[in-house]
Amino acid sequence: FLDILMGKTVEVGSRKTLKTGPNDTVFVNFADHGGPGVLGFPSDELHVADLTKVLESMHSEKRYKQMLWYVEACYSGSMFNKLSPDMNITAHTASNEHESSYACVKDEELDVYLGDCWSLNWMNNTEQIFPYLNKETVGEQYEIVKKMTTESHAQIYGDLTYIYNESISAFMGHPGSKTETEPVFCQEI
Numbered sequence: 001f002l003d004i005l006m007g008k009t010v011e012v013g014s015r016k017t018l019k020t021g022p023n024d025t026v027f028v029n030f031a032d033h034g035g036p037g038v039l040g041f042p043s044d045e046l047h048v049a050d051l052t053k054v055l056e057s058m059h060s061e062k063r064y065k066q067m068l069w070y071v072e073a074c075y076s077g078s079m080f081n082k083l084s085p086d087m088n089i090t091a092h093t094a095s096n097e098h099e100s101s102y103a104c105v106k107d108e109e110l111d112v113y114l115g116d117c118w119s120l121n122w123m124n125n126t127e128q129i130f131p132y133l134n135k136e137t138v139g140e141q142y143e144i145v146k147k148m149t150t151e152s153h154a155q156i157y158g159d160l161t162y163i164y165n166e167s168i169s170a171f172m173g174h175p176g177s178k179t180e181t182e183p184v185f186c187q188e189i
Contacts, residue, residue: 001046002054007063022062027070027171031119034073036097048079059087066163068092068138068171072119074100080157090163092142094118095152102151121148126172133169141168 003010004017005028020026033040037048058064069091071079078097083089094101094116103113105120122145129136136144139160146154156164 005054020063024064025170026064026067029070031072034075036075037078039073072116077155083158085159088159090158093155096155099152117151118149118154121145131174133172133174134167136168137165139164
């Protein structure tokens with residue numbers, strides 16, 4: 001994952017990496033398990049020190065103009081609670097550094113949860129305003145989703161001036177023009 005962020009060649013998955021420069025806007029959505037100072041992958045872990053080192057390197061190498069992270073994981077706030085506000089990075093997390101985040105929308109027949117509450121809330125909010133994503137800022141979406149997410153305490157870290165006031169369309173596209181493709185809406189089970 002860190003090699004992908006750094007644009008290094010990888011021999012796994014799609015082999016695609018982040019080939020960005022000083023004029024690029026980056027959006028990272030991470031959803032998996034977490035613990036204090038760690039995010040989980042199916043066969044590995046990402047520790048806060050390693051992520052911080054890569055983000056600092058990306059910033060010093062001017063590998064992005066601005067970067068927005070949406071992170072759904074238990075203790076996700078612990079990955080960003082010391083993030084410098086001067087790196088042009090904002091991180092919106094499902095929980096603070098001391099708590100779990102929670103799953104919701106359970107399929108009783110399969111006995112499995114289909115989504116996480118915070119992620120479903122930000123995606124539902126985005127679908128509600130689609131395709132006019134220029135109508136809501138990162139900060140406005142954070143406040144809306146924070147209020148909707150009652151199971152954990154959503155947090156926001158890093159740059160709370162420039163990126164906080166950017167339209168979410170800067171990160172997710174669709175600045176407001178009608179498109180031929182309509183969004184697919186989730187159905188409750």
